Amino acid sequence: MSEKEQQPAQITLDGTTYSLPVIVGTENEKAIDITKLRDQTGYITLDSGYKNTGATTSAVTFLDGEEGILRYRGYPIEQLAEKSTFTEVSYLLVYGKLPTKTELDKFNSDISRHTLVHEDMKRFYEAYPSKAHPMGVVASVVCSLSTFYPENNKTKRTSAEIDLTVHRVLAKFPTIAAWAYKNSIGHPIMYPKNSHNYVENFLYMMFANPSEEYEIDPVVANALDKLLILHADHEQNCSASTVRMVGSSKANLYASIAAGTIALWGPLHGGANQEVIEMLDMIHEDGGNVDKWVEKAKDKNDSFRLMGFGHRVYKNFDPRAKIIKQACDQLLNKLGVHDDILEIAKKLEEVALRDPYFVERKLYPNVDFYSGIIYRAMGIPTEMFTVMFALGRLPGWIAQWKEMIANGEPIGRPRQIYVGEGLRDYVNIGDRV
Secondary structure, three states, rough: OEEEEEEEEEEEEOOOOEEEEEEEOOOEEEEOOOOHHOOOOOOOOOOOOHHOOOOOOOOOOOEEEEOOEEEEOEEEEEHHHHHHHHHHHHHHHHHHHOOHHHHHHHHHHHHOOOOOOOHHHHHHHOOOOOOOOHHHHHHHHHHHHHOHHHHHHOOOOOHHHHHHHHHHHHHHHHHHHHHHHHHHOOOOOOOOOOOOOOOHHHHHHHEEEOOOOOOHHHHHHHHHHHHHHHOOOOOOOOHHHHHHHHHOOOOOHHHHHHHHHHHHHHOOOHHHHHHHHHHHHHHHHOOOHHHHHHHHHOOOOOOOOOOOOOOOOOOOHHHHHHHHHHHHHHHHHHHOOOOOHHHHHHHHHHHHOOHHHHOOOOOOOOHHHHHHHHHHHHHHOHHHHHHHHHHHHHHHHHHHHEEEOOOOOOOOOOOOOOOOOOOOOOOOHHHHO
16 A cells, blocks of 8 residues: 655745645655755755654554554554464564465474574674673674675575575574573573474573473463564664664665664663663662652652653553553463562552553553563563563564665665854964964
């Protein structure tokens, strides 16, 4: 389904009126097409942070923050989280349709064939400092895949070659991530076990050790599978836009995914769930008085704010939070985890859902709040939270990169308004004051 056109918009500059095409998307989103604005008028638009700029048209994800809608390829996130699996959603995002059973079986089989990474990569892990953040390790190792598969640096790739790269990066990312964790705690790495499914295999590589049997809890696996589905794509966010920008230079998929991983690392993007746990730790260290910190959050003169509440995109509610809250409750009940930090989180949740201050301002617990709690309950350390986010976002990045390549989009090259010094003559060093 392509975008529709309607009556053009008009802009008057220096006494001359210009017509600009207006495009209407599938869900009635409207945009003024300024692609030729500079050529026609000599003007550009200024939009700090690209908050009002559509850099592309996309058929991957639809998001309506006002109505709390999130759909992948037209399918509501609620239905996918209830009925699908992460690998099926990955297929949907990458290839644009739900697979048949035969297609999904082959897709899972193709991924399982590529879960191993080259043995030489173990040396990379050994060279990193013991305190290296796993996100930095993962990004650099993912980027290094392009050196092990140099054929990916070709500017023209067949669909079969792209598919092989897609399968490789989907398969190897969990291995790379789990090994980064094992290396950070000084434990022996666990090789992938392809009798497990995608999520089970990751849990096995994360938590198993050679000296004892590791039994995968289906409730844990199900909660993680749902969480990965909820994070699989989120339209043109910072990291997805980074993947498209880097890929627009014809950079290979591994390098583009590594760039997206770095973008996600930032605390304003993928680090939000880590900030939730750090906030809960701070409240705990202060004595655990939730009411005190709630009052601080209400005080407009206090710099403290509650992390994991509200959302810059979703204005009424985060549809993902409603789904993951249920999985979170099931997980905590099943594991019977007794953790002071999680108790503080529950108290904060209760306050946010009933206190008029939070209700009126729509400061509801968001997906980052619940994902941080889930990861902590699973035993995943705080510094791995953004890695988990990257694992979930992987198919979305791939879909965005693949779409950009298929559309033949031009290299990204934003403009600017120069506000520096005017023309100046060079002054010899001895004459400067």
